[in-house]
Amino acid sequence: MISTPLVRLATILFLLFCSTMARADAVDDALAKFFDDKFPRTEQGIDALAASGAANAPAILEALGDNRLLIDQADHLIVYQTTGGDLINAKTGEKLAGVEAGALKKVRVNNALRRAIDAAMGSLTLASPDPQKRLAAADAVFKARDATALKALDVQLAHEADPRVAEALRQARAAIIVLDSSTPSADRVAAVATLKARGDQDAQSLIDETAAKTDDPAVKAAALDAMAAIKAHLVWLNVLQNLIYGVSAASVLLLAAIGLAITFGVMGVINMAHGEMVMLGAYTTFIVQSALPPAFSQWSLAVALPLAFLVAAVVGIAIERLVIRFLYGRPLETLLATWGVSLILQQGVRSLFGANNRQVSAPDFMSGSFDWAGLQITTGRLWIVALAIIVFAALQLALRATSFGLRMRAVTQNRRMAAAMGISTSRIDMFAFALGSGVAGVAGVALSQIDNVSPNLGQGYIIDSFMVVVLGGVGNLWGTLLGALVLGVANKLLEPVIGAVLGKILLLVCIILFIQKRPRGLFALKGRAVEA
Amino acid sequence: MSTPALRLDRAGLIFLALTLGAAALAPVFALLVPRDSAFAMPPYVVALIGKYLCYAILAVALDLVWGYCGILSLGHGAFFALGGYAMGMYLMRQIGARGVYANPILPDFMVFLNWKELPVAWWGFHSFAYASLMVMLVPGLLAFAFGWFAFRSRVTGVYLSIITQALTYALKLAFFRNDFGFGGNNGLTDFKDVLGFSVQSDATRAALFSISALALALAYLVSKAIVSSKYGKALIAVRDSESRVRFLGYRVENYKLFVFVVSAVMAGIAGALYVPQVGIINPSEFDPGNSIEAVIWVAVGGRGTLVGAALGAIAVNFAKTYFTGAFPEYWLFGLGGLFVLVTLFLPKGLLGLLNMRRAARPAAAPPSPAAQEEGVQ
Numbered sequence: 001m002i003s004t005p006l007v008r009l010a011t012i013l014f015l016l017f018c019s020t021m022a023r024a025d026a027v028d029d030a031l032a033k034f035f036d037d038k039f040p041r042t043e044q045g046i047d048a049l050a051a052s053g054a055a056n057a058p059a060i061l062e063a064l065g066d067n068r069l070l071i072d073q074a075d076h077l078i079v080y081q082t083t084g085g086d087l088i089n090a091k092t093g094e095k096l097a098g099v100e101a102g103a104l105k106k107v108r109v110n111n112a113l114r115r116a117i118d119a120a121m122g123s124l125t126l127a128s129p130d131p132q133k134r135l136a137a138a139d140a141v142f143k144a145r146d147a148t149a150l151k152a153l154d155v156q157l158a159h160e161a162d163p164r165v166a167e168a169l170r171q172a173r174a175a176i177i178v179l180d181s182s183t184p185s186a187d188r189v190a191a192v193a194t195l196k197a198r199g200d201q202d203a204q205s206l207i208d209e210t211a212a213k214t215d216d217p218a219v220k221a222a223a224l225d226a227m228a229a230i231k232a233h234l235v236w237l238n239v240l241q242n243l244i245y246g247v248s249a250a251s252v253l254l255l256a257a258i259g260l261a262i263t264f265g266v267m268g269v270i271n272m273a274h275g276e277m278v279m280l281g282a283y284t285t286f287i288v289q290s291a292l293p294p295a296f297s298q299w300s301l302a303v304a305l306p307l308a309f310l311v312a313a314v315v316g317i318a319i320e321r322l323v324i325r326f327l328y329g330r331p332l333e334t335l336l337a338t339w340g341v342s343l344i345l346q347q348g349v350r351s352l353f354g355a356n357n358r359q360v361s362a363p364d365f366m367s368g369s370f371d372w373a374g375l376q377i378t379t380g381r382l383w384i385v386a387l388a389i390i391v392f393a394a395l396q397l398a399l400r401a402t403s404f405g406l407r408m409r410a411v412t413q414n415r416r417m418a419a420a421m422g423i424s425t426s427r428i429d430m431f432a433f434a435l436g437s438g439v440a441g442v443a444g445v446a447l448s449q450i451d452n453v454s455p456n457l458g459q460g461y462i463i464d465s466f467m468v469v470v471l472g473g474v475g476n477l478w479g480t481l482l483g484a485l486v487l488g489v490a491n492k493l494l495e496p497v498i499g500a501v502l503g504k505i506l507l508l509v510c511i512i513l514f515i516q517k518r519p520r521g522l523f524a525l526k527g528r529a530v531e532a
Numbered sequence: 533m534s535t536p537a538l539r540l541d542r543a544g545l546i547f548l549a550l551t552l553g554a555a556a557l558a559p560v561f562a563l564l565v566p567r568d569s570a571f572a573m574p575p576y577v578v579a580l581i582g583k584y585l586c587y588a589i590l591a592v593a594l595d596l597v598w599g600y601c602g603i604l605s606l607g608h609g610a611f612f613a614l615g616g617y618a619m620g621m622y623l624m625r626q627i628g629a630r631g632v633y634a635n636p637i638l639p640d641f642m643v644f645l646n647w648k649e650l651p652v653a654w655w656g657f658h659s660f661a662y663a664s665l666m667v668m669l670v671p672g673l674l675a676f677a678f679g680w681f682a683f684r685s686r687v688t689g690v691y692l693s694i695i696t697q698a699l700t701y702a703l704k705l706a707f708f709r710n711d712f713g714f715g716g717n718n719g720l721t722d723f724k725d726v727l728g729f730s731v732q733s734d735a736t737r738a739a740l741f742s743i744s745a746l747a748l749a750l751a752y753l754v755s756k757a758i759v760s761s762k763y764g765k766a767l768i769a770v771r772d773s774e775s776r777v778r779f780l781g782y783r784v785e786n787y788k789l790f791v792f793v794v795s796a797v798m799a800g801i802a803g804a805l806y807v808p809q810v811g812i813i814n815p816s817e818f819d820p821g822n823s824i825e826a827v828i829w830v831a832v833g834g835r836g837t838l839v840g841a842a843l844g845a846i847a848v849n850f851a852k853t854y855f856t857g858a859f860p861e862y863w864l865f866g867l868g869g870l871f872v873l874v875t876l877f878l879p880k881g882l883l884g885l886l887n888m889r890r891a892a893r894p895a896a897a898p899p900s901p902a903a904q905e906e907g908v909q
Binding site (some may be wrong): 060265268269270287325326327330332333337339340341342343344345346347348350352359389463466467470501502504505508509511512513514515517519520 | 690697702786824
C-alpha cells in the first residue's frame with residue numbers, strides 16, 4: 001500500500017507538533033474521511049488515524065474492523081459501538097444516549113481494509129507510553145517487515161528516549177528499507193549495517209534476501225560482507241548457546257551423580273535406588289508446596305531443600321542399616337538388592353500419590369528467561385547451576401575440612417587400614433550413605449523444577465549418573481564434576497549435529513572405549529593393590 | 533575344548549526328563565486330547581508356558597556367565613531382543629503382499645515411512661536359514677566386540693554391570709528411532725506364518741512349545757558340558773579369584789570372552805523362539821529393567837546351578853502372571869521384595885536351599901558373618 005504524499009506530509013506535520021489540539025484536529029480530519037464510506041477514502045482515514053496516535057484510535061480502528069463503526073451522514077455523527085453495546089461518540093469520546101444503533105449506517109470494510117487496520121494497530125502500539133510495548137511492537141514490525149509502519153517508525157524514532165527501543169526501531173526500519181529499491185543506496189547500506197549489528201537469524205535471512213535480489217552494487221557488496229560477518233557470529237553464538245545448555249545439563253548430572261559417587265567411592269557398591277532418592281526429594285518438594293499456605297509459596301523451595309535432604313538421608317540410612325550392611329563384600333548382590341529397593345520405593349510412591357505427574361510450580365524469581373548478548377538463558381536453569389556449585393563446594397568442604405570427611409576419605413582409600421587405625425567403618429558407611437542419599441534428595445528439589453514429578457523420575461537419570469561416575473572415577477569429587485561437564489556439554493554439542501538419541505548412543509560407545517584406556521575413570525584411586 | 537565327559541547330577545537328570553517330557557507331551561495334550569477334557573491344554577496356556585521356556589533359556593545363559601564366571605551382565609536382555617528382532621525380521625518378510633499396503637517386498641512400516649527400497653540390514657531375511665544364522669551371529673558378534681574391549685581392559689564387577697546396562701539402554705534408544713529401520717516404537721508385529729505354518733494355529737504353537745523345550749534341554753546340556761569341562765573349572769576359578777588365575781598364567785580375558793559369546797548366542801536363540809510365540813518384538817524388550825529381572829530369576833532359582841536358573845525363571849514368571857492379574861498394584865512390591873530377600877537370605881537360591889550338599893561348598897565370596905546368621909534364621 002502506497003500512501004499519498006499528502007497524507008505523509010500531514011502525518012509528519014501532525015506528529016511533530018504533537019499537542020493535544022493538533023491531535024484532535026488530526027482525528028477530526030481522519031474521521032471525516034469515513035463519512036464517504038468509500039474504500040479508498042476509508043483507507044486514507046485509517047492511515048490518518050494511525051498517524052494521529054490518538055488515545056481512542058485503537059478503539060475506533062478495532063470497531064471499524066468488527067463492523068461496529070457507525071455513521072449518520074445527515075447529522076455528521078460518527079460513533080462506535082462497544083462490545084458491551086454502548087454507543088460512543090468517536091470525536092468526543094462521550095457516551096451517547098437516545099440514539100438507536102439500528103438507525104445508523106455501518107462503515108463497510110473489505111479484506112484489504114482489514115489488513116490496513118491490522119498494520120495501523122501495529123504502528124499505534126509503537127507510540128505506546130509503555131517502553132516494553134513499544135519494544136514488542138518494533139519487534140513485530142521487524143518480523144512482519146510492514147512497509148506501512150515506516151512512517152510511524154520514523155515519527156517514533158524522532159523522539160524516542162529509550163535507547164533499547166530506539167535500536168529496535170532502527171532495526172525495524174532497516175528491515176523495511178533494505179529491500180526497498182526506491183530507497184537511496186546510502187540509506188540501504190546503512191540499513192545493512194544496522195541489521196549486521198543485530199546479527200541474529202532473522203537479520204541473516206533478510207541480508208541473504210537483499211544480497212540475492214538487489215541490483216545496486218554498493219548494497220550488494222555491503223550485504224555480502226555483512227552476511228559473512230553474521231554467519232561467523234551466528235556460528236559462535238550457536239556454540240556458546242549450546243555450551244550454556246551443556247553446562248545446564250551438566251549441573252543436573254552433577255547433582256544427580258555426586259551422591260552416587262560418594263557412596264560408590266566409600267563403600268564400593270552401586271546404589272540402584274539412588275534415582276529413587278532423587279524422586280523422593282522431588283515429592284518432598286511437592287508436599288511442601290501443597291502444605292505451605294499460599295503466602296509462603298515463594299519460600300517453598302527454601303523449605304524443601306533441607307527437608308528433601310533429611311527425608312532422603314533417613315531413607316538412605318534405613319536402606320543401609322536394613323539391607324546393604326548385610327551384603328558387605330558382595331557388591332553385585334548389593335546392586336540387585338538396591339534395585340529391589342528401588343522397585344519398592346517406586347511402587348510405594350505410586351500407591352501413595354498415584355501414577356500421574358505432580359505439578360510443582362516455580363517461584364516467581366526462578367521462572368522466565370532472559371536474553372543476554374543474544375544468548376537465551378532460563379532463570380530456573382541458572383539457579384540449578386548455582387545450586388550444583390553450592391552443593392559441590394559444600395561437599396568438598398565437608399570432605400576436606402571436617403573430621404568426618406577425613407575418616408570418609410580414609411575408608412575410601414583403604415578400608416582395612418582405616419579400620420585398623422580405629423575408624424568405625426560401619427558408622428562411616430552409614431553416614432556416607434546418608435550423605436549421598438541426602439544430596440540425591442537435594443537434586444530432586446532441583447529436578448522437580450525442570451522435569452515431571454512422577455514415580456519414574458529417578459529412572460530417567462540413573463544411567464546417565466552411572467556414566468558420570470564411570471567416566472569421572474571415584475578417587476576425587478573433581479572427577480565427578482569433570483565427568484558431568486564432559487557428558488553434559490558433549491551431549492548438547494552433539495545434539496544439533498547428529499540428534500539427541502544418536503548423540504547419546506555415540507557418547508555411550510565413547511565411554512565404553514574410554515574405559516579401555518582408564519578402566520577406573522579419570523580420577524582413579526592410586527594404590528598398590530591389584531584390585532581397588 | 534576337549535570333549536567333556538558329561539556327568540549329570542540327579543537334579544540335572546530330572547530336569548532333562550521334565551523338559552523332554554514336556555516337549556513330547558505338550559502337543560498330545562494341546563492337539564489330540566479333546567478341548568473339553570480336563571487334561572486338554574488350552575492354546576493360551578501353550579503360548580504362556582512356551583514363553584516361560586524361552587525365559588528359562590535366557591536364565592540358563594545368564595547363569596552360565598554370572599553363576600560360573602562372575603560376570604553379572606545387566607544387558608542380557610539386549611542379546612535376547614536382538615535374536616528376537618532377527619526372527620521378527622524373517623517373520624515380517626514372510627508377510628509379503630498380505631500386509632495392509634500389500635507391498636510384496638517392503639514391510640508395512642517401511643511403506644508407511646515412504647521408503648522406496650529395502651535397507652541393506654534387511655537383505656536376505658526372506659530366507660529362514662539366513663535369519664537363523666543372524667539369530668546367533670548378531671548377538672554373538674556384539675558380545676564378542678563388547679567383551680573383547682571390556683575383558684581386555686579388565687573391566688570387572690559393578691563397572692562391567694553398569695556398562696552392560698548402558699549397552700542395552702543405548703540399543704533401546706536406537707531401536708526406538710524410526711530411521712534406525714526396525715519399526716521404531718511399534719517394533720515388528722502382525723506376523724502371519726513361519727516356514728509356511730500359520731503362527732496363529734494351535735499346531736504351530738504346540739510345535740514352537742516343543743522346540744522351546746528341546747532348546748532349553750540343549751542349552752542346559754551345552755552349558756553343563758562347558759562348566760563340567762577343564763575349561764569350566766578354570767571359569768569357576770576366574771569367578772572366585774580372577775587375579776590369582778591370571779598370575780597362574782591363564783589368559784583370563786579369553787576364558788571370559790568365550791563364555792560370554794556362547795551365553796549371548798543362547799540368549800539370542802531364546803529371543804528368536806520367544807518372538808513367534810508372543811507375536812511381537814519391540815524396543816521395550818531392550819529395557820534395562822528386563823535384563824535385571826532376568827538376573828533375579830537366576831538368583832531365585834540359585835546361581836551356579838543351571839537347573840535352578842531355569843526353574844527360577846519359570847517360577848518367577850508364573851508368579852508375575854498370577855500377581856499382575858490378581859493384584860497388579862502389589863506385583864512390584866513382590867518383585868522388589870524378592871530382590872532384597874533372595875540376596876539377603878537365599879544367596880544360593882531355592883535349589884541351594886534344597887540341595888544342602890551344594891550349599892556346603894565354599895561360596896564365591898564368603899558372605900559376612902552377619903549375613904550368614906541372617907541366612908540361617
